[in-house]
Amino acid sequence: LRAPDGTTVPTIFAEMSALAAKTGAINLGQGFPDEDGPAEVLEAAREAIARGVNQYPPGRGIPDLRLAIAEHQRRCYGLQLDPERDVLVTAGATEALAATLLALVDGPGDEVVVFEPFYDSYAACVALAGARLVPVPLRWPDFQPDLDELAAAVTDRTRIILLNDPHNPTGSVFSREVLARIVELAERHDAVIVTDEVYEHLVFDGPHVPIATLPGAWERTVSISSAGKTFSVTGWKIGWVTAPAPLVAAVLAVKQFLTYVNGSPFQPAIAAGLRLPDTFFGGLARTMREKRDLLGAGLRSAGFDVSEPAGSYFTVADAAPLGAADAVEFCRALPERAGVVAVPLPAFATAGHRDRYRTLVRFAACKRVDVLEDAVSRLAALR
Numbered sequence: 001l002r003a004p005d006g007t008t009v010p011t012i013f014a015e016m017s018a019l020a021a022k023t024g025a026i027n028l029g030q031g032f033p034d035e036d037g038p039a040e041v042l043e044a045a046r047e048a049i050a051r052g053v054n055q056y057p058p059g060r061g062i063p064d065l066r067l068a069i070a071e072h073q074r075r076c077y078g079l080q081l082d083p084e085r086d087v088l089v090t091a092g093a094t095e096a097l098a099a100t101l102l103a104l105v106d107g108p109g110d111e112v113v114v115f116e117p118f119y120d121s122y123a124a125c126v127a128l129a130g131a132r133l134v135p136v137p138l139r140w141p142d143f144q145p146d147l148d149e150l151a152a153a154v155t156d157r158t159r160i161i162l163l164n165d166p167h168n169p170t171g172s173v174f175s176r177e178v179l180a181r182i183v184e185l186a187e188r189h190d191a192v193i194v195t196d197e198v199y200e201h202l203v204f205d206g207p208h209v210p211i212a213t214l215p216g217a218w219e220r221t222v223s224i225s226s227a228g229k230t231f232s233v234t235g236w237k238i239g240w241v242t243a244p245a246p247l248v249a250a251v252l253a254v255k256q257f258l259t260y261v262n263g264s265p266f267q268p269a270i271a272a273g274l275r276l277p278d279t280f281f282g283g284l285a286r287t288m289r290e291k292r293d294l295l296g297a298g299l300r301s302a303g304f305d306v307s308e309p310a311g312s313y314f315t316v317a318d319a320a321p322l323g324a325a326d327a328v329e330f331c332r333a334l335p336e337r338a339g340v341v342a343v344p345l346p347a348f349a350t351a352g353h354r355d356r357y358r359t360l361v362r363f364a365a366c367k368r369v370d371v372l373e374d375a376v377s378r379l380a381a382l383r
């Protein structure tokens with residue numbers, strides 16, 4: 001089944017997780033952690049439920065979470081936000097993305113520049129908003145955009161430049177030069193920058209540089225993040241938008257009719273999480289870096305060519321040295337062959353560009369060390 005924009009229905013994540021469940025294979029496909037997040041955060045949610053924080057929260061999110069988000073942006077990045085006007089809580093980054101695109105796209109002539117491959121909801125939301133998607137390719141093995149291709153993609157028709165940094169599915173982190181070029185092009189063509197930074201605390205050679213901190217960027221940038229990856233609670237669906245007040249107001253106007261509000265007892269818990277000491281955030285990145293190294297070494301010794309991600313949950317490997325001609329077929333067969341599930345990279349590209357990523361496969365490293373070790377030893381059988 002295919003949606004009008006070419007994305008698969010069910011999503012590639014649903015298909016591959018179902019395959020993992022059916023075959024009992026280790027699921028390195030869908031990116032979700034297999035360990036709980038910090039005990040304080042879990043306890044704060046239980047406590048909020050017991051305290052009766054169970055009805056509709058305010059439309060913008062509870063004041064204390066908005067304050068905690070503003071404090072976090074100042075502590076980590078030196079950004080000064082007004083928690084009353086510059087912050088909006090959403091049902092995960094997914095809703096933030098949908099509401100932002102629906103709010104800011106004016107009509108069918110509008111274009112949204114997106115770096116390809118991309119997280120699968122991007123093309124679906126661009127299609128829902130009635131805009132045209134203009135992909136800029138990221139290529140193996142460093143997955144940085146070519147600056148000339150980027151410049152050629154941005155025109156006066158561009159309404160939004162949408163980036164994801166650190167990047168899913170490739171694990172790349174955009175260089176400062178690339179970020180500066182995006183800002184320059186957005187200024188020149190009066191486009192809005194929308195940045196999805198859900199992996200902000202999973203940068204391995206930090207610090208993370210939000211594009212909103214670059215000169216000239218803040219005024220035209222909608223920054224999106226979420227609690228799912230930072231606190232290992234992907235099912236809670238607490239996300240947020242930070243931006244200048246008029247942009248936040250536009251996103252809120254849409255969000256109110258998508259979900260209205262969400263996750264009341266989880267909101268105080270995430271406020272507590274955002275106030276955890278720097279050692280928590282540093283430890284998260286360090287642990288994921290160790291997992292990246294373990295997975296990367298295992299994939300290499302199984303015979304894959306492997307790109308070295310600078311952030312996120314993900315590592316991309318080329319299965320061509322193992323004789324694969326098609327990543328989709330390779331991933332469909334992998335559970336039977338090796339007892340492991342992974343996701344084909346072509347699933348993250350538009351139909352006309354899937355060939356660029358023909359033999360590339362995405363593996364998620366956000367699993368327990370013993371699970372990764374088991375997966376790596378199973379993959380060794382491929383050789």
Ligand code: PMP
Nearest residue numbers: 092093094119168196226228239
């Ligand atoms: N953007 C990217 C790049 C992601 O990887 C994810 C999570 N899988 C999301 C958005 C969605 O985040 P959330 O679960 O907070 O809706």
Ligand code: GLN
Nearest residue numbers: 011013029030031032168
């Ligand atoms: N972000 C996760 C991934 O890319 C999960 C996505 C999903 O299940 N929709 O694997």
